[in-house]
Amino acid sequence: MGLFLVCVGMIAVFSVYLSLLWFASVSSTSPAGEAARPKEKGLTAAELSRIGGAGDGGEVAGAECAVCLDDIEAGQAARVIPGCRHAFHRRCADQWLAAHPQCPLCRALLLPPPAE
Ligand SMILES: [Zn+2]
Ligand SMILES: [Zn+2]
Missing domain, CATH: 3.30.40.10 (Zinc/RING finger domain, C3HC4 (zinc finger))
Known part of the structure; x- marks a missing residue:
C-alpha cells in the first residue's frame, strides 16, 4: 500500500511538472508571433x-x-x-x-x- 501511494505521488508531481513546461512554452511563443506580423x-x-x-x-x-x-x-x-x-x-x-x-x-x- 505504501509503495502504491509513492507511485501515485510521483505521477502527480510529474504531470504537474509537464503541464507547467507546456504552459511556459505556449505563453512564451504566442506574443512573439503576434508582434512579428507586419501591420499596414x-x-x-x-x-x-x-x-x-x-x-x-x-x-x-x-x-x-x-x-x-x-x-x-x-x-x-x-x-x-x-x-x-x-x-x-x-x-x-x-x-x-x-x-x-x-x-x-x-x-x-x-x-x-x-x-x-
Ligand atoms: Zn476616393
Ligand atoms: Zn463621417
Missing part, C-alpha cells in the same frame, strides 16, 4: 496635416461621408482626398487615414503630397 502603415500626423481640408464648406456640403454614412453638412470640418476628390468629415478621415494609407471610399492609394 497609415499616415502620420505630419502627412495628415499636409492634406487640405475643404476650401469652403459649400464644396462638400450634401456629400455622404463613407466612414460614418452621415451627410457632411455645410460648416462641418471636412477633408477632401487629393486625387479622387472624395470628401469625408475631418474627424472620420483622420481616424481612417491614421490606420490606412488609402481613400476609404474608392481605395485609391494616398501617396503623400510632394513637400513644397
Whole structure:
C-alpha cells in the first residue's frame, strides 16, 4: 500500500511538472508571433496635416461621408482626398487615414503630397 501511494505521488508531481513546461512554452511563443506580423502603415500626423481640408464648406456640403454614412453638412470640418476628390468629415478621415494609407471610399492609394 505504501509503495502504491509513492507511485501515485510521483505521477502527480510529474504531470504537474509537464503541464507547467507546456504552459511556459505556449505563453512564451504566442506574443512573439503576434508582434512579428507586419501591420499596414497609415499616415502620420505630419502627412495628415499636409492634406487640405475643404476650401469652403459649400464644396462638400450634401456629400455622404463613407466612414460614418452621415451627410457632411455645410460648416462641418471636412477633408477632401487629393486625387479622387472624395470628401469625408475631418474627424472620420483622420481616424481612417491614421490606420490606412488609402481613400476609404474608392481605395485609391494616398501617396503623400510632394513637400513644397
Ligand atoms: Zn463621417
Ligand atoms: Zn476616393
